[in-house]
Amino acid sequence: MFTIGQVSKMFHLPISTLRYYDKEGLFPNIQRASGIRKFSDAEIEALHVIDCLKSSGMEIKDIKQFMEWCQEGPSTYLKRKEMFERQKKVLEKELQELEKHMAMIQFKCWYYEQAITDGNEDHIKEMMPEDLPEEIQALYDRSRGSHEAD
Amino acid sequence: MFTIGQVSKMFHLPISTLRYYDKEGLFPNIQRASGIRKFSDAEIEALHVIDCLKSSGMEIKDIKQFMEWCQEGPSTYLKRKEMFERQKKVLEKELQELEKHMAMIQFKCWYYEQAITDGNEDHIKEMMPEDLPEEIQALYDRSRGSHEAD
DNA sequence: ACTTGACCTAAAGTTAGGTTTAGGCTCTAT
DNA sequence: ATAGAGCCTAAACCTAACTTTAGGTCAAGT
Secondary structure, three states: EEEEEHHHHHHOOOHHHHHHHOOOOOOOEEEEEEEEOOOOHHHHHHHHHHHHHOOOOOHHHHHHHHHHHHOOOOHHHHHHHHHHHHHHHHHHHHHHHHHHHHHHHHHHHHHHHHHHHHHHOOOHHHHHHOOOHHHHHHHHHOOOOOOOOO | EOOOOHHOOOOOOHHHHHHHHHOOOOOOOOEEEOEEEOOHHHHHHHHHHHHHHOOOOOHHHHEEEEEEEEHHHHHHHHHHHHHHHHHHHHHHHHHHHHHHHHHHHHHHHHHHHHHHOOOOOOOHHHOOOOOOHHHHHHHHHHHOOOOEEE
């Protein structure tokens, strides 16, 4: 069992945020000892899940919904599973985007390194349609994959 | 050269958002023909960069700063390169988090599949400290990697 | 006795990133 | 010539997710 202050340090979250989460119904079963919140394993687990679901952009109210399902017992197993499967797809898409953006950033790092070496962008821009070093070209192409291709 | 409507479709961004970006100074050199914005290659490239930088959580005002550096010419090459290098680190961290969260989601998918099969969570919870199937244990462990280990 | 630290609430305030509204201009096709 | 499409601005509005404020309880140490 932990106090709000301990949990705050554990998860690097302000106390005010934990209270806000509680108020929003994210710890539907939290116990209290004369008014003071007692964070048990259930709430710690909830916070891991919150971290995970928030990272894929899920809103507080939908996370709350999940927490409510957890209260309702076995009848909601399927809903809960489906929800994680949906989130899996969201994360997969996010991962793809992230890789695209990483390629662009690597390209840009190379680009500015060259520009610094050359003192200008003229040389690079001449190469730009197709005459980039193979590896760099690959980064560039990856960084624009599918903008109209969906 | 494209109109705002064409660009809106190209990037799947509302027209209002493009105008907002312009107002915030993200297209510092955009040309106009009798009041109407003309999006050239420079602005299209800017939008690719905006997409990329926004995805790592960079704020509009910092993206604006970058666009201003682009206006200032060769004297800012180093700043621009350093900025992309910082963002690279941000994305790398994001990638790590994403993988952690993916592991948790996969674990949860397995968990609820089991729960549905068993009709309850009792069996799983008994296994929970250490007796999970090896592959599942690996997911679980990855999903909690480094919460106090920093 | 009193100060300090850690907890509590309700309610107001903040911020970023848009979106909507209201009004107006200018082509083009009917 | 008039209706519709697509462009424009300024300014008001919106929302989620917090954060801050103001005021209060309670236990431990000095």
